[in-house]
Amino acid sequence: MIHFIEAVMQYGFLQKALITSVMVGVISGVIGCFIILRGMALMGDAISHAVLPGVAISFMLGINFFIGAVITGILTAVGIGFINQNSRVKNDSAIGIMFTAAFAAGIILITFLKSSTDLYHILFGNVLAVRPSDMWMTLIVGVFVLVSVFIFYKELLVSSFDPIMSQAYGLPTKMIHYFLMILLTLVTVASLQTVGIILVVAMLITPASTAYLLTDRLSVMIGISATCGTISAIIGLYLSFTYNLASGATIVLVATALFFTAFIFSPKQGLLWRSIRTNKQKSAVS
Amino acid sequence: MNNAIVVSNLHVSYYGKEVLQNIGFTISEGKSVGIIGPNGAGKSTLLKALLNLIPKDKGEITILGSELKEVRKRIAYVPQRSTIDWDFPITVKDTVLIGTYPTIGLLRRPGRLEKELALKCLEKVDMTEFQNRQIGELSGGQQQRVFLARALAQQADLFLLDEPFVGIDATSEEMIVKILKELRDVGKTIIVVHHDLNKAEKYFDELLLLNKELIAKGSVKEVFTPKTIASAYGGQLSFLDEVMAK
Ligand SMILES: Nc1ncnc2c1ncn2[C@@H]1O[C@H](COP(=O)(O)OP(=O)(O)O)[C@@H](O)[C@H]1O
Ligand SMILES: [Mg+2]
Numbered sequence: 001m002i003h004f005i006e007a008v009m010q011y012g013f014l015q016k017a018l019i020t021s022v023m024v025g026v027i028s029g030v031i032g033c034f035i036i037l038r039g040m041a042l043m044g045d046a047i048s049h050a051v052l053p054g055v056a057i058s059f060m061l062g063i064n065f066f067i068g069a070v071i072t073g074i075l076t077a078v079g080i081g082f083i084n085q086n087s088r089v090k091n092d093s094a095i096g097i098m099f100t101a102a103f104a105a106g107i108i109l110i111t112f113l114k115s116s117t118d119l120y121h122i123l124f125g126n127v128l129a130v131r132p133s134d135m136w137m138t139l140i141v142g143v144f145v146l147v148s149v150f151i152f153y154k155e156l157l158v159s160s161f162d163p164i165m166s167q168a169y170g171l172p173t174k175m176i177h178y179f180l181m182i183l184l185t186l187v188t189v190a191s192l193q194t195v196g197i198i199l200v201v202a203m204l205i206t207p208a209s210t211a212y213l214l215t216d217r218l219s220v221m222i223g224i225s226a227t228c229g230t231i232s233a234i235i236g237l238y239l240s241f242t243y244n245l246a247s248g249a250t251i252v253l254v255a256t257a258l259f260f261t262a263f264i265f266s267p268k269q270g271l272l273w274r275s276i277r278t279n280k281q282k283s284a285v286s
Numbered sequence: 287m288n289n290a291i292v293v294s295n296l297h298v299s300y301y302g303k304e305v306l307q308n309i310g311f312t313i314s315e316g317k318s319v320g321i322i323g324p325n326g327a328g329k330s331t332l333l334k335a336l337l338n339l340i341p342k343d344k345g346e347i348t349i350l351g352s353e354l355k356e357v358r359k360r361i362a363y364v365p366q367r368s369t370i371d372w373d374f375p376i377t378v379k380d381t382v383l384i385g386t387y388p389t390i391g392l393l394r395r396p397g398r399l400e401k402e403l404a405l406k407c408l409e410k411v412d413m414t415e416f417q418n419r420q421i422g423e424l425s426g427g428q429q430q431r432v433f434l435a436r437a438l439a440q441q442a443d444l445f446l447l448d449e450p451f452v453g454i455d456a457t458s459e460e461m462i463v464k465i466l467k468e469l470r471d472v473g474k475t476i477i478v479v480h481h482d483l484n485k486a487e488k489y490f491d492e493l494l495l496l497n498k499e500l501i502a503k504g505s506v507k508e509v510f511t512p513k514t515i516a517s518a519y520g521g522q523l524s525f526l527d528e529v530m531a532k
Contacts, residue, residue: 037375151393153395154394154395155392157384158384158387160374161371161374161376161381161384162365162369162370162384164339164363165363165365165384167339168337168339168358168361169358169359169361169363169387169388169440170358170359170388215375216375216376216377216420217375217376217380218376220375221375
């Protein structure tokens with residue numbers, strides 16, 4: 001651990017990696033709470049895959065890859081909504097159809113790019129190769145996401161909890177949905193370098209689900225989720241650096257370990273205390 | 287007396303399947319009205335159409351003398367209990383506080399005044415001691431009372447409740463009925479969807495009997511005739527027997 005801290009002090013690439021992955025841990029933890037509470041875990045997976053063609057096109061045109069990614073991410077979200085509302089195809093099927101199509105198109109586009117290492121890095125992340133421009137972009141996106149959630153917290157809360165009531169009193173729930181999709185796309189793209197497309201969904205749903213097991217208040221849940229995301233990023237990066245493991249996969253596995261810890265030991269929802277309480281009650285009445 | 291709701295010639299369908307046909311009625315302010323009819327009669331759909339939560343094919347709706355969008359914030363709507371996610375991480379107190387959201391507007395947070403109002407509404411439904419519980423940890427009747435408290439916190443003039451008495455205990459039902467009567471007595475308009483005929487007489491000033499079409503509307507005596515009930519409930523003889531017995 002000391003060695004790792006020394007290395008962070010010493011090497012610029014490691015500092016950038018640490019700052020980027022902590023920011024990603026925080027914002028995916030925050031947005032992830034709304035994603036899981038709205039039952040949109042699959043949507044998170046879909047958007048993360050759907051940014052691939054956008055990233056490819058951005059590379060081809062030589063523009064910042066956030067732009068292309070947001071466009072294809074949102075188009076996919078709109079496409080899913082459209083199929084869902086205009087046919088009997090169920091929501092999860094609509095999501096599956098659209099995101100695999102976008103992902104397939106992305107793979108074909110990527111093969112037109114010069115190097116195949118790009119595809120590998122986009123799919124699996126490579127946080128140790130984060131450039132300063134990427135780090136700044138992640139920080140800007142992070143601040144934008146956090147400020148948006150802070151400003152519209154009340155509206156996000158009520159439209160997630162009771163969409164019908166929200167609509168009844170005049171909230172533009174559709175607009176809120178698409179705004180959340182934009183935030184989700186931004187978070188996904190920001191996470192590309194840290195964990196890669198394939199594993200982004202883990203950063204969205206695993207810390208949020210951990211937090212969900214630990215509290216009954218949304219504001220607290222968001223805090224715990226962001227903390228879990230941060231801890232996963234730091235410990236994951238440390239293990240990845242020390243034992244030379246794939247950074248994205250390591251970060252995700254740390255997040256998973258935190259989830260199972262909560263799953264077993266959560267004071268209210270955890271397996272352990274639940275069975276202890278149940279047994280106590282059983283022996284009390286027998 | 288002013289009209290709270292005027293509906294004429296209303297048609298609503300889901301994907302071409304007509305669910306409400308040529309509905310027209312007027313409800314005066316300060317009345318409590320029960321919407322009754324068998325399962326699938328379109329009662330929930332009627333409430334949703336009033337709130338423009340689903341598009342209508344045809345018809346005019348005037349609410350509190352204006353177009354809906356002018357008066358949305360003066361309406362409190364309590365959806366059917368089955369539409370709520372009871373595992374949501376929210377406490378009883380915060381659920382009631384949501385009732386103040388429509389009036390505090392964008393970019394503002396509920397402050398001290400709103401929190402006091404929420405607590406007062408909780409007290410009204412006798413749920414103060416449960417204020418810090420998660421909403422899933424309540425009985426059905428307690429949950430319904432919390433949602434009534436939220437509606438109270440909206441300080442609305444028109445209350446729309448969808449099946450508030452389903453799956454709740456007698457004490458909660460009595461309390462809700464009492465609060466609705468008090469609201470009615472201070473001039474609020476109350477509309478309640480209620481699927482069985484039991485107690486309808488005691489609970490409401492007027493009834494709307496619905497089964498895709500409006501079968502009857504008026505005072506309880508006018509609506510409860512064997513003929514109207516038979517045409518609304520068709521083969522469901524148990525209901526018919528119930529009414530005949532009265
Ligand atoms: N979202 C929907 N899509 C399609 N059909 C629906 C939908 N909601 C309700 N229906 C149909 O409309 C009819 C009326 O439903 P509803 O208004 O919920 O009845 P009620 O509340 O009186 O039981 C039923 O036949 C129901 O199957
Ligand atoms: Mg209904």
